[in-house]
Amino acid sequence: MLTTGFKLWFGLLVATFTAAVFVGYTTGGTETGPLTLGWKGAVGNHIAYGILMMAATTSGLLAILSQSFRDADAEAAAEILEVDIDKVPEAQISTGSSPWPLFTALGVVTMAVGLVAHPFVFGTGLIISLVIAVEWTMTNWSERATGDSEKNRELKEGLLRPIEIPVLGLVGIGVIVVAVSRILLAASVLGAVWIATVVGTIIFLTAYFISKRPSIPRGVVQGILAVGFIAVIVSGIFAAINGERDFHHVGGEHGDSHMEEDH
Structure with missing residues (x-):
């Protein structure tokens, strides 16, 4: 099952990668350059394309970490460690939404x-x-x-x-x-x-x-x-x-x- 954190970071990955490809095509990139990270052609504006691709890469890594550690879910960690979660005190109180x-x-x-x-x-x-x-x-x-x-x-x-x-x-x-x-x-x-x-x-x-x-x-x-x-x-x-x-x-x-x- 995909965690909430994975969905968030994967969504940002898709958004930033799409934005990078769009920037590449609209700033002089070739047909395959923006899709292949410059391996098969030009990517257009290097600065804008590079920043967006770095954001996409970072989002992808965070998505993998979130899925791997299950968003630091207490129940998942307790199951792996074979600990009874009902006997463990809360590390912190639950907080509400933030503006x-x-x-x-x-x-x-x-x-x-x-x-x-x-x-x-x-x-x-x-x-x-x-x-x-x-x-x-x-x-x-x-x-x-x-x-x-x-x-x-x-x-x-x-x-x-x-x-x-x-x-x-x-x-x-x-x-x-x-x-x-x-x-x-x-x-x-x-x-x-x-x-x-x-x-x-x-x-x-x-x-x-x-x-x-x-x-x-x-x-x-x-x-x-x-x-x-x-x-x-x-x-x-x-x-x-x-x-x-x-x-x-x-x-x-x-x-x-x-x-x-x-x-």
Whole structure:
């Protein structure tokens, strides 16, 4: 029976190998070159083809390891070692699903878009990826620290909270300021005024609504803040890609003083 890990890595193997062959054919490869790793012809862009083939090879090796060790399944190991699994204490508690893979994909995609779109977009993706790397690492560590989930949560909060709140707050404010500046610079003068007015009104009304209902669950408030933050970041990315509005300098040809107009 194929394990879950084998299915995952084998799927990545197929995807990366297919992508490598596609890149080879679309960048000047011959009919048989991309399929034979360059033995019977050219493979096209060597760098892109090589990176994807390395990813395919790595995925294949991990698939073999996952299948060989049965995804480190306790029952399979106990059967081989002839150990009664019911008498063995749990090495760690079972953990739930994690959102970090989803956010990691978001950061990587943002960086990829930024490479061809705008430095601000790349910087945003880089910051997201670095923050997620730290959070994901600490989450994995805390989930395996003890057999008590509540104790693990306290360990993580005690270690990260003194650093997490000020650093993430500072980074978040900086990213929002830059994103808002990109949005306002991409719009016309009148459009920027309307955007600032509407967004400010929405923030004020949302804060007023939350303050009048202290019984709102904490998760709902966090969800509202997360949606607003993501909306601002995404809007800033699109605005940065579109570029700033045109500024026309009006004044004497040799004079120092001038006046700016924009459309």
